[in-house]
Amino acid sequence: MTSVPAQHALPSYLNAEDLGPWGVYLQQIDRVTPHLGSLSRWVETLKRPKRILTVDVPIERDDGTIAHYEGYRVQHNMSRGPGKGGVRFHQDVTLSEVMALSAWMTVKNAAVNVPYGGAKGGIRVDPKTLSRGELQRLTRRYTSEISLIIGPNKDIPAPDVNTNEQVMAWMMDSYAMIEGNLSTGVVTGKPISLGGSLGRREATGRGVFVVGREAAAKRGVAIEGARVAVQGFGNVGGVAATMFAEAGAEVIAVQDHTGTIVHQGGLDVALLHKFVAETGGVANFPGAEQTIGRDGFWDIESDILIPAALEQQITAANAPRIRTKIILEGANGPTTPEADDILTDKDVLIVPDVLANAGGVTVSYFEWVQDFSSFFWTEDEINARLTRIMQDAFNAVWAVAQDKKVTLRTATFILACTRVLQAREVRGLYP
Ligand code: NAD
Numbered sequence: 001m002t003s004v005p006a007q008h009a010l011p012s013y014l015n016a017e018d019l020g021p022w023g024v025y026l027q028q029i030d031r032v033t034p035h036l037g038s039l040s041r042w043v044e045t046l047k048r049p050k051r052i053l054t055v056d057v058p059i060e061r062d063d064g065t066i067a068h069y070e071g072y073r074v075q076h077n078m079s080r081g082p083g084k085g086g087v088r089f090h091q092d093v094t095l096s097e098v099m100a101l102s103a104w105m106t107v108k109n110a111a112v113n114v115p116y117g118g119a120k121g122g123i124r125v126d127p128k129t130l131s132r133g134e135l136q137r138l139t140r141r142y143t144s145e146i147s148l149i150i151g152p153n154k155d156i157p158a159p160d161v162n163t164n165e166q167v168m169a170w171m172m173d174s175y176a177m178i179e180g181n182l183s184t185g186v187v188t189g190k191p192i193s194l195g196g197s198l199g200r201r202e203a204t205g206r207g208v209f210v211v212g213r214e215a216a217a218k219r220g221v222a223i224e225g226a227r228v229a230v231q232g233f234g235n236v237g238g239v240a241a242t243m244f245a246e247a248g249a250e251v252i253a254v255q256d257h258t259g260t261i262v263h264q265g266g267l268d269v270a271l272l273h274k275f276v277a278e279t280g281g282v283a284n285f286p287g288a289e290q291t292i293g294r295d296g297f298w299d300i301e302s303d304i305l306i307p308a309a310l311e312q313q314i315t316a317a318n319a320p321r322i323r324t325k326i327i328l329e330g331a332n333g334p335t336t337p338e339a340d341d342i343l344t345d346k347d348v349l350i351v352p353d354v355l356a357n358a359g360g361v362t363v364s365y366f367e368w369v370q371d372f373s374s375f376f377w378t379e380d381e382i383n384a385r386l387t388r389i390m391q392d393a394f395n396a397v398w399a400v401a402q403d404k405k406v407t408l409r410t411a412t413f414i415l416a417c418t419r420v421l422q423a424r425e426v427r428g429l430y431p
Helices: 021-035 037-047 095-111 132-146 165-179 200-219 235-246 269-279 294-299 337-345 359-373 379-404 408-427
Strands: 051-060 066-077 083-090 118-124 155-159 227-231 250-256 259-262 290-292 304-307 326-328 349-351
Touching: 021 037, 021 095, 021 337, 021 408, 037 408, 051 095, 051 132, 066 095, 066 132, 066 155, 083 095, 083 165, 083 359, 095 118, 095 359, 095 408, 118 132, 118 155, 132 165, 155 165, 155 359, 200 235, 200 304, 200 326, 200 349, 200 359, 200 379, 227 235, 235 250, 235 269, 235 304, 250 269, 250 294, 259 294, 337 349, 349 408, 359 379, 379 408
Parallel strands: 083 118, 083 155, 227 250, 227 304, 304 326, 326 349
Antiparallel strands: 051 066, 066 118, 250 259, 259 290
């Protein structure tokens, strides 16, 4: 439960007693405000989303009954460009969560300097309870409901938790049917056969690895032989684990929604991927040395810890137990502000989500550019450009952190919020 800091005037649709992830975001904004100079005049603009759309998503189930689901699209800030951010299908999706995720997209897009604002969408549904046909109907109806506010120059969704290339293909097709033209640029993370970009699937995990390598160099941690623990073995955690293993690190622990596995000598990540593809999770992987309880994951000593599952995983309750040198936030919002302070006091270097997982939106940007020009780049070109953008962003953030003597999170917020508010200021208020 996150309660509201006293200075915030809250809109009527929020519960001040339980702000959830949006409360975490507000605290992060409070930390950056003293560093914004004259731009702090505009900071209220970051504390309320520009536009929130709540939609009812009814579908006919396979058994003939009608089911209704709650859907959202939140456009947090569009000062620097059209909205950009993923769509999440999860039973715990709330408005507070989608608002926070949309705001973190504003910060992230500005941090890596891609010309987008921040947006996010979600449906409160457990997609594992739906058949493929039901999932398709849900996706198409949701797209139709939010088609009022999305579009290649307005707001461009992408995959997030429990959505993938197929869901993006259905979204693009639904939008194209409504608009009467092809509109490949309306979503990113599409299949390659439909204007998707090479390297997009791996981009977020690759970006986590690239900034991890930079952070490790600053901290004097050798990647070769480094002990890496990963929470979440999906698109982000799975790819990051592979890249660290390929670079010679030992992936000693992996946790997903099915269980927690440990091998101090290093898990065989390639074999684990095959196992997860066949069984749906890491539980009972024969290559593990031991299986431990869910909470025990936070007691495993590592050099690099990668939370890559859901938000608010590292809290004041488990942060004191965490023994690691570097945390790479693959997930969005995995660390609460209280935990942030505890870990910083313990000299843990935290590379924040808004920087560490920006590789996905960076290659989404490449996909969008390629779709507009109908000219597609090679995977090598994409990976080289991604690496350069992530390294430049990391180094710019590092320089601000050194200069202002703040954490990498606050430094990223300083850099990003300055860019957003400069755009806000030169555009001016309408009318
Ligand atoms: P995914 O659905 O591919 O994988 C999620 C993983 O988390 C799965 O392995 C799942 O088993 C695990 N998980 C779920 N609940 C868990 C729990 N309670 N405990 C431990 N593990 C659990 O999702 P993803 O695309 O890899 O996204 C993961 C995180 O990264 C999310 O926070 C997402 O917002 C963020 N992110 C994703 C992208 C992207 O391009 N996919 C980009 C930026 C940020």
